[in-house]
Amino acid sequence: MTEPTTKILFAGDEKITATAVRRLLENEEWECCFVHSADQALEILAKEPIGLLVTDAVIPETDGIALLSEVKQRYPNVIRILLTGPAGHEQVTRALTEGYAQQIIPKPWIDQEFKEIIHSALRQKTQQQKYGQKFQALINSIPLLPALPENYSQVQGCISADEVDIEKMAAIISLDVALTSTLLHWANSALFGQRFRVDCIKKALVVLGTDIVISLILSEAVSQSVAGSIPPIDGFELNNFKNHSITTAIIARLLIKSLHSADNEQQDRAFIAGLLHDIGKLVAAKYFRVQFAAALKHAAQQDCPLHAAETEIMGVAHTELGSYLAEWWALPHFIANTIQLHHRPETSPVEPEVINAVYLANQLSYRFGYGCNGEKIERQIEQKLWDRFYLSGEGLEILQIEAETVMQVLCEV
Ligand SMILES: [Fe+2]
């Protein structure tokens, strides 16, 4: 992947840290500058467009944490990384909980690990540059972006370029009783067109396909991680959120099926993007609770779409937060794209079919009564889209019955 032309500023003691970092990075094409005090760092930041700051916890005159805190306040768009040794445990906790640093590089570092952290921060910066200043400041106020769930990474590890280790994948999934039961229900639902009963996880993996399975693991794990960590928010309820995401996925798949009955890949894409389309709301609920609650209230009072209220109050909408997270996790591009455009599909430059299906499914999920999820407005859907997916006449009724049938099977979980 091409790295951006982001400038990196290193602050640290000349003799120890800076020399070692210089040597480590001499073959990289990054534009770096080195300073040895907090004052020098702030001087450079005032003059030059720095994208990334890496500071040692120990720098002459002041400490690295104080510098990070200052930079967070004055230059919130700069990504901040702290280099610290084992003795600095308290400092690390403070730097992370206060959101002064977004990443930590432990000392002594492993060269490869050091470079990977810088690479990943640069990728993060490139992604951020696609969004506005306000977004960058907001996202950089989060201490650490959520990591991919462990079982997701384990299951991903069973997939190589030319084969999938179904045995190993089934063994990993079988350890999780709730997940096993959920996947069996999905595999037995009419949505995946199975005529015979699927009674073991291996068969379920074959019926569902690995893409669907890992997207279900991801959405469940992310909801779980948020479930344990947020106090209730008026107008946003996690069960409603899950129901809404699941029905949007089901309806989106059925809509694509009505156009391309034999194209399983496209149907799966619609399902996956539908399942994850509102994931940005979880980011908003977890990290920007107060503003998100205000946006929900504003949307309800003003009778305006939630994403418009979020932009007015937080400066960014759940569509941007979600697509950023999908990019950060390196999920396939169509997922980030659909998340970003699911409220304005008409602006999609390419492949609008999945985006249109998710847009419509999102609206229909509310209309069919599955989870209000902060978005209560009955919106007008363009007639041409209605016609495109055969929803005029009896089409809508048939779709609703099909979606309800699938939901009934899943509710037995
Ligand atoms: Fe949405």
Ligand SMILES: [Fe+2]
């Ligand atoms: Fe939605």
